Amino acid sequence: MRVGIVGIGHGKFGNRSDATVQELAFEPFKQAIDDAKNLGREDIDALVVGSVPEYHMQRSLPGVVAEYVGMNPKSVWLTEAACASGSAAIRTAYMSIKSGLHDIVAVIGVQKMRELSTEEILALMGRVGDVQWESIFGTTFPGYYALYANRHMHEFGTTKEQMALVAVKNHFYGSMNPYAFFQKEVSKDRVMDSDDVASPVSVFDCCANADGAACVILTNKKLAKKFNDTPIWLEGMGSASAQMSLLRRPNLVEIPSAVEAAKQAYEQAKVKPSEIQVADVHDCFTIAEIMAYENLGFCEKGKGGKFIEEKQSYIGGKTPVNVDGGLKAKGHPVGATGLSMTTEIVKQLRGEAGKRQVTGAEIGLTHNVGGIGQYTFVQILRR
Amino acid sequence: MPFKYFGKTNFTPYTKVDKFADYLHKGKLMGTKCKKCGEIYFPPRADCLKCMDDSFEWIEFSGKGTLNSFTTIHAAPKGFDDIAPYTIGIVDLLEGGRLLAWIGDIPKDEIKNDMPVKVVPRIFEEIPEIKLYYTIEKP
Secondary structure, three states, X not given: OOEEEEEEEEOOOEOOOXXXXXXXXXXXXXXXXXXXXXXXXXHOOEEXXXXXXXXXXXXXXXXXXXXXXXXXXXXXXXXXXXXXXXXXXXXXXXXXXXXXXXXXXXXXXXXXXOOOOHHHHHHHHOXXXXXXXXXXXXXXXXXXXXXXXXXXXHHHOOOHHHHHHHHHHHHHHHOOOOOOOOOOOOOHHHHHXXXXXXXXXXXXXXXXXXXXXXXXXXXXXXXXXXXXXXXXXXXXXXXXEOOOOHHHOXXXXXXXXXXXXXXXXXHHHOOOHHHOOEEXXXXXXXXXXXXXXHHOOOOOOOOHHHHHHOOOOOOOOOOOEOOXXXXXXXXXXXXXXHHHHHHHHHHHHHOOOHHHOOOOOOEEEXXXXXXXXXXXXXXXXXX | OHHHHEOXXXXXXXXXXXXXXXXXXXXXXXXXXXXXXXXXXXXXXXXXXOOOOOOEEEEEOOOEEEEEEEEEEOOOOOOOHHHOOEEEEEEEEOXXXXXXXXXXXXXXXXXXXXXXXXXXXXXXXXXXXXXXEEEEEOO
């Protein structure tokens, strides 16, 4: 039986030192219940929380979230897959509805990344790769994506300027998104002139750590129409993994888990890449969006740089990508990011995206990558 | 647990392949070979990925290879800020497998993708404790 989305909510992303984690979680949860028609909190069978626990002072996060949003004594659990925790949580909710175990499930993605001290953040940052063989040389997140970028440039002639154009596009659309951390446009020169973080990755090639939460409510086909006149259906649910270490990957110019997850999602949804009318992809770094164009089949392998240069990922181009601003402009509260992507595509397919609307969009896609590609989840959604 | 000596900061002192650090201390770069199917690994593995056999032997690597990719890290994590900026590279090793390490004495403008390189075992001399590592150098 089909699984559909009947309610969505999205809190403000950014520096949220005004709220605790559970208070952040409450905001989109309330919105999602209000967004659905005739749905009360008591109708929800289960709550899935998508989050990365090591960023929070509070241990066992789902416990405090379930209590604060008022879901006790219903079933609640956490799903973790690094930066893809949000989409992983949607996947477990989907599974529980498909199996018939639950009828209506809420998924909250929430993260507060500014709770830890800079010292603790810097220590965590040093352990993102394989700690046995790589972290001992001081590798970092931007450093790994820089290694992808360096090789991609070498093999395909991708340029720093093309990477900068991804940031320009995403900040352009982010300027129209009231939930985004950064709502200002940036020029190509500003991006190109920003300081090196890990060459060729500069400050403006990176997304920013942020606090925030987003929520979706899922149900089965039988109940969907009762709670929403326009349910958005989850038609393709791809999920795959790749080696933790770049040292064991087949190459350094693509994310193999993304290629595999995309293949699964397209097959299940019986959709071709060219039929995707709007997509939200994991642009944690600008090179990541360029690789996403290729890994998702929006363009040929190695042509991702050209794709942005020709503005094919703008509204009006072949496949509009991250027209909500992406991680670049919205900020990246890791557990909330996958949920943010799904709520954006739901808005687009309902025709409720306002100034950022892709006219007549009926098929959309999300692409949520965990870590440096260890996990990728690809969803295809249809009106 | 000789492995605790591997790295400027070591996060994993306990491992089934801890002899790696003993060999490195003697100036040898060692990988592992599955005793059953003969698959060769760098980084070393105690358990074969291919056939799942758990017996292995050590084999010496030449350290020769080519530079797959590189980056200069400016924003360093805890424990590495004192040496930033530093350049790291990934080497495709001649015998198979890959290695990540700092690039040593190669002038910045001479660092190129696919250039032949050699991995050299090293000891931090400025630190009193034994700290083992390796760098990527010109062959």
